[in-house]
Amino acid sequence: MDFRTDFKPVTVQPQEIEDLSFQMIADELGEHPFTDEQFPVVQRVIHASADFDLGRSLVFHKDAIQSGIAAIRSGKKVVADVQMVQVGISKNRIEKYGGEVKVYISDRDVMEEAKRLNTTRAIISMRKAIKEADGGIYCIGNAPTALLELIRLVKEGEAKPGLIIGMPVGFVSAAESKEELAKLDIPFITNIGRKGGSTVTVAALNAISIMAERLD
Amino acid sequence: MDFRTDFKPVTVQPQEIEDLSFQMIADELGEHPFTDEQFPVVQRVIHASADFDLGRSLVFHKDAIQSGIAAIRSGKKVVADVQMVQVGISKNRIEKYGGEVKVYISDRDVMEEAKRLNTTRAIISMRKAIKEADGGIYCIGNAPTALLELIRLVKEGEAKPGLIIGMPVGFVSAAESKEELAKLDIPFITNIGRKGGSTVTVAALNAISIMAERLD
Numbered sequence: 201m202d203f204r205t206d207f208k209p210v211t212v213q214p215q216e217i218e219d220l221s222f223q224m225i226a227d228e229l230g231e232h233p234f235t236d237e238q239f240p241v242v243q244r245v246i247h248a249s250a251d252f253d254l255g256r257s258l259v260f261h262k263d264a265i266q267s268g269i270a271a272i273r274s275g276k277k278v279v280a281d282v283q284m285v286q287v288g289i290s291k292n293r294i295e296k297y298g299g300e301v302k303v304y305i306s307d308r309d310v311m312e313e314a315k316r317l318n319t320t321r322a323i324i325s326m327r328k329a330i331k332e333a334d335g336g337i338y339c340i341g342n343a344p345t346a347l348l349e350l351i352r353l354v355k356e357g358e359a360k361p362g363l364i365i366g367m368p369v370g371f372v373s374a375a376e377s378k379e380e381l382a383k384l385d386i387p388f389i390t391n392i393g394r395k396g397g398s399t400v401t402v403a404a405l406n407a408i409s410i411m412a413e414r415l416d
Numbered sequence: 417m418d419f420r421t422d423f424k425p426v427t428v429q430p431q432e433i434e435d436l437s438f439q440m441i442a443d444e445l446g447e448h449p450f451t452d453e454q455f456p457v458v459q460r461v462i463h464a465s466a467d468f469d470l471g472r473s474l475v476f477h478k479d480a481i482q483s484g485i486a487a488i489r490s491g492k493k494v495v496a497d498v499q500m501v502q503v504g505i506s507k508n509r510i511e512k513y514g515g516e517v518k519v520y521i522s523d524r525d526v527m528e529e530a531k532r533l534n535t536t537r538a539i540i541s542m543r544k545a546i547k548e549a550d551g552g553i554y555c556i557g558n559a560p561t562a563l564l565e566l567i568r569l570v571k572e573g574e575a576k577p578g579l580i581i582g583m584p585v586g587f588v589s590a591a592e593s594k595e596e597l598a599k600l601d602i603p604f605i606t607n608i609g610r611k612g613g614s615t616v617t618v619a620a621l622n623a624i625s626i627m628a629e630r631l632d
Contacts, residue, residue, distance in 0.1 A: 217586075217588045217589070220587070221586060221588050224587045224588075225587065247586070247587070248585065249585065250585050250586060250587065250610035250611045251467070251611060283504075284500050284503055284504045284614065284618075287499045288500045288614075369464065369465065369466050369615075370433075370437060370463070370466060371466065372433045372436055372437050372440075373433070374466070393466070394466035395465065395466045397464065397465065397615045398500065398504070398615050399500070399585075399613045399614050
């Protein structure tokens with residue numbers, strides 16, 4: 201491939217690169233336990249991480265994909281735990297149905313409330329999210345405390361997410377928070393173990409919004 | 417750990433969680449080939465990915481850490497290839513020395529030039545970066561084409577980066593672009609293989625800015 205485009209203009213088409221990558225992923229993954237509607241999420245997570253183990257570690261609630269698609273197509277909000285997740289999400293496929301991608305963790309009222317209660321902004325941001333984005337999709341790639349708080353709010357009947365994509369990465373509480381999520385009987389996508397993070401969380405959401413758009 | 421902070425306020429200190437995580441990483445990693453000044457970068461990359469293999473795959477030019485620290489402390493710019501990398505970088509430790517964290521890929525002039533030359537915005541963004549941020553730190557976590565273009569500009573004597581952190585993830589060109597970077601005799605941090613991405617690129621830069629600040 202020649203990238204010396206100032207001498208010999210060539211088109212390096214991102215879509216072609218993506219198509220080729222996705223074919224390589226399908227070929228190398230081989231047999232897997234995922235359904236046809238789950239597989240695009242697995243594929244895009246592997247695409248974003250080059251990590252087949254992480255892809256294989258994904259766990260889906262049976263209603264996850266359909267409920268996520270329905271939330272997007274009915275214009276529900278998408279909540280990101282941190283700004284890296286927010287900026288990574290493809291906005292056009294959310295906004296075309298009336299939705300928005302929100303992040304609350306740096307809001308002034310969240311910071312003040314966290315200070316007042318001597319707790320984390322991640323926790324308070326979820327309490328704000330359930331008021332502002334009920335029925336929406338929660339994308340948590342960074343903060344296990346946010347995911348644990350959201351799980352608590354669901355259990356207490358205070359939150360009814362359309363979908364939780366919970367894939368925080370880390371050594372303290374991340375794996376445990378995802379195990380708790382996987383016990384819920386509500387739509388979720390998560391993974392087993394410490395791995396995860398902003399990029400794979402974004403990848404999972406984007407995979408679903410692409411599926412949503414294909415129904416147009 | 418009790419996260420039901422509405423009943424029993426507890427402080428979940430992010431710094432304590434990070435300290436504990438870093439100790440776990442050092443313990444589990446065991447023997448490794450990295451120097452004392454490289455190790456904090458390895459540790460933070462593993463912290464951001466929970467991936468010891470990725471941490472072990474890091475490759476450092478001998479001057480990488482010192483040159484990166486010098487660039488930050490002399491107020492050079494930090495260039496991110498994509499917005500996810502830009503928003504993840506801790507700004508305060510760059511701006512306190514007069515630097516800025518820039519991303520050019522969505523600039524109007526970059527988009528227009530890419531269209532005119534029938535090439536990618538990632539490539540054109542690097543051509544803009546070398547004019548606006550010479551001597552700075554380039555953080556490339558997403559676009560192999562950006563890294564390949566930057567390498568070309570270095571080889572032709574048009575770019576003199578203070579440090580290149582090149583860790584794009586992917587199945588097409590990513591591993592190859594990093595192999596090319598590792599052949600250069602200029603300050604770089606990269607890794608072997610397909611893995612990488614925005615979060616680990618951010619982690620490497622943040623590790624260096626923390627080291628820079630400790631010299632105050």
